[in-house]
Amino acid sequence: GAALATGALPAAARAEGDPLITEIQDWNRYLGEGVQARPYGTPSQFESHVVRRDVEWLTASTESSVNFTPLHELDGIITPNGLCFERHHGGIAEINPADHRLMINGLVDRQMVFTMEDLMRFPRENRVYFLECAANSGMEWRGAQLNGCQYTHGMIHCVVYTGVPLKLILEEAGLKTNAKWLMPEGADASAMTRSVPMEKALDDCLVAFKMNGEALRPEQGYPLRLVVPGWEGNMWVKWLRRIEVGDEPWHHREETSKYTDLLETGKARRFTWVMDPKSVITSPSPQAPVRHGKGPMVISGVAWSGNGRITRVDVSIDGGRNWQTARIDGPSLPKAMHRFYLDIDWDGSDLLLQSRAMDENGYFQPTKNELRAARGENSIYHNNSIQTWYVQADGTVENVEVG
Amino acid sequence: GAALATGALPAAARAEGDPLITEIQDWNRYLGEGVQARPYGTPSQFESHVVRRDVEWLTASTESSVNFTPLHELDGIITPNGLCFERHHGGIAEINPADHRLMINGLVDRQMVFTMEDLMRFPRENRVYFLECAANSGMEWRGAQLNGCQYTHGMIHCVVYTGVPLKLILEEAGLKTNAKWLMPEGADASAMTRSVPMEKALDDCLVAFKMNGEALRPEQGYPLRLVVPGWEGNMWVKWLRRIEVGDEPWHHREETSKYTDLLETGKARRFTWVMDPKSVITSPSPQAPVRHGKGPMVISGVAWSGNGRITRVDVSIDGGRNWQTARIDGPSLPKAMHRFYLDIDWDGSDLLLQSRAMDENGYFQPTKNELRAARGENSIYHNNSIQTWYVQADGTVENVEVG
């Protein structure tokens, strides 16, 4: 939130009271702006610090770069569209929906072209899904590096998608019997491609045109994006213009040079699609320090898993020695973000905060060292280990690792 | 959506193909804007028609007026914050959260003042609720008047709220045994007040500070609003600064002069709080005509009830003679919007589209004439009768009434 006053009154004023109460304020007296001053509304001027932020040193150019969702400023499970992190490989394609086409080619009975209007005539679904970049927390493999969950965990968002089940579109073209893989392709300057196994495509993928009720944002692939629930964000091809059907995967750049997970042995895993269970405490966190003293403290965070629902989140305040099961609040939907809370009475001493998510597959988050023991430090992707925040008595919070 | 091309090719081009495909487009070749060009993102330039709109003749000044959610452009159950309809009585109060206070006074053990920071230390909840103005569809009592569901039904939105259960705040002040009513009050220039019975306050009311994950918007009461699930929107006091606890209702202007329902007899109902089951087809609708010819057509709309969940929505294409049960898609949550679809194969003939919602209380929407028979035409509020859209062969859609 914006800077918050403590409400403690200077002694002299105490008898009379807080002038913000005893004196009539302008907003209580004079008219504010009327309706239609803001046909499409934006946040309060006092929330101007709540923005996506990048880390300039990460990339050579902003057109192939990333910025991060300000998780520490958000609550609940829905990410507002304006704050969904961006990851582009050739900048934001600005496409008039009237000029957009979706082609289905390859191992189909009929190679086809659909306009946006054609797609709006198929039956639709609405689903809440998280989208996490496989490189989220990638900068933390070698140790605590960035002070803020926006930077360590902010390559994630969670919105409601409206779209057509990919299955229906594929069936409209007619799949050949040897159709086993798909290659979605973007219309942007990187012409992004990935290989998707047919089983996933026919299971729960959507060809989406809306997020959180309104049209997709340009940064998120307007007018059309592939939704690949629970799987790494790079596969959710934006500005989707073509889907080729084939019998083998393509092994394209984003599934060889990138998005393969190098192990300590020098071998690398490929096609590591699922995003495993993960969580992070969003408040307190380095960008959301504790501004109040001891007493009631809301510990809050988000958890998610590509395997389905989150069944439990445990929170530790002593660096993982003892755990308490947190309260999951709000809708609990498969492959969606979950919001958890632990309400504590803070005694003012140092805390080592951790959260540990479990999913309906029975998987739970490993510690950082467990993950390193299994994979080394060069994997870049799929770092879903337990994060530690060090809360000091003065309320400052730091990204640390513990033994 | 924005104007959509049909994708039909002129005969000459057919052999070669659509130049939008056969020629390399700029967005496929040159870099677009990079990350951080839009720290807080906004919709595509091609969606600039998707805005709240007002009806100027309704009110004498924009500061005490209303505008309407563009329902016909939205899908799913969540309204984006920038498109939530506005209703102000003294314009938009712009309040720095550091300057905001919540006072609890009256029949409590301790009259208290809370800062925003104090409130952020209480346990929180996240809930999806619709908010409908009791005057929604009020212009239609005497007959079909406005051509567009934005105008006839757009005084509604549905978002996820994050807030503190009002019960916890009241308990913190300590309720006296004769505490039976509450009076929430706004900090804006109208100092809005309503009377709320204690039973509701202790049941499911929230003191909310976030909507759809981010801070409330100024138009929606930033930094604090009362959430009164399923009850008329006017009670959801924005810019909430005080709650007085009493033993009797206040009968203030917004529950006497306004928000009382005048019947044909000259008597008027008061304290008609619950918003009864209601629905509207958002597409096709007058602002969303059918641009394609016969064949597959997605009929879609929203339904909601202050009594709880929507259990069923029936759709008629022949003006209410025959009905088919529509598919409810997306989360079905109590006192939240529900999205429904009926996918038909349009034969190109005229349609008289209607939708009829049922809730878990067993209530369903009356026809316009049933409602008039019970109440007359002067009630202004609580018009939840069945809406008819007349779809003609050319795809135009009109607001009509049927016999």
Place this chain on the structure above:
Amino acid sequence: DDSGKFGLGREATPAEVAAWDIDIRPDGQGLPVGSGNVLDGEELYTNACAVCHGDFGEGVGRWPVLAGGHDTLTHERPEKTIGSYWPYLSTVYDYVRRAMPYGDARSLSDDDVYAITAYLLYLNDIVLDEDFVLSNENFLEIRLPNERNFTPDDRDQEPFYAAKTEPCMTDCKDGPVQITMRARILDVTPGTVDDDAAAGVGGVD
């Protein structure tokens, strides 16, 4: 009873409660000590209110009407004013004090509000004496004519709700359905008609 469960917030000072506790109830709770008469009210009203609400409370343009409308509640266009519709005088005092004059709320003294309220009673033919003085002492003696016409919410008794039957699904009407009214005839949709031409055909209140 020293502090709540969480110990959050602080006690309000008496001056703070006094500053914000401005609401009035029908039983007189909240009425400040003070008074004002019709003639002072007329002057205040003429200066601060008449520009919008009209010299006689008749409303200028689309601004609210405050007086008149007696016996119109069963008419096709009922006029709901303080005199014709409002159940309690306390609401007038409370509302004017908290929200009027529009654009300069909280600018009137308590006595000013008594005087204006007295004048609004006079404009509504509820007091007929120009010398009438309204005060916290005689306030509860004034009853508005429409008070008894407000009833509790009994929507659950309306036939379509009371029935709780399954609605008809098939052949619910005899023969094809006829259109009885079209919005296009009286089209007041923004963008299709001049706003002023449309004024007055309906309203949200």
Place this chain on the structure above:
Amino acid sequence: DDSGKFGLGREATPAEVAAWDIDIRPDGQGLPVGSGNVLDGEELYTNACAVCHGDFGEGVGRWPVLAGGHDTLTHERPEKTIGSYWPYLSTVYDYVRRAMPYGDARSLSDDDVYAITAYLLYLNDIVLDEDFVLSNENFLEIRLPNERNFTPDDRDQEPFYAAKTEPCMTDCKDGPVQITMRARILDVTPGTVDDDAAAGVGGVD
């Protein structure tokens, strides 16, 4: 098989499919007829690529490195290049054709891409002959050295996932937990450090 269930969309023309069907697979599917040699590739590369990727594929500043890095995959800072890491040559052709040069994608002819690909093989010491000509005919003969080092996803075999036991809740560590590393020591958080000073400490790829 005349049309799908909904009858939506239309058949793509051959020209349309040809225009967009530009992808290449490791088995050669999609490779256009054509060829190019190392020397032509060098010229094209020097003009269109070297400004970012360096004369020898070593990468300028933070732009990607394309060559070198042999045997670094087990090092603390592995250098993942076409030669050291990529499994298939088809990926080079496909990616350069669809996305490079960055900022002017789709500007190269098929033969240009063959020539540049040949030159990238040369920069990576995979072909040593300056006169080497790469074409759709010999393309599949070239295998990249790291091809065999890619394995399927077997995360489910990792101990913490394979176990599927309930995690420890109480006294999970002996004695108070010690901090072993602090982000503040190497603080590269935006706003706390100069971006250039931080460059290279980590990355999203």
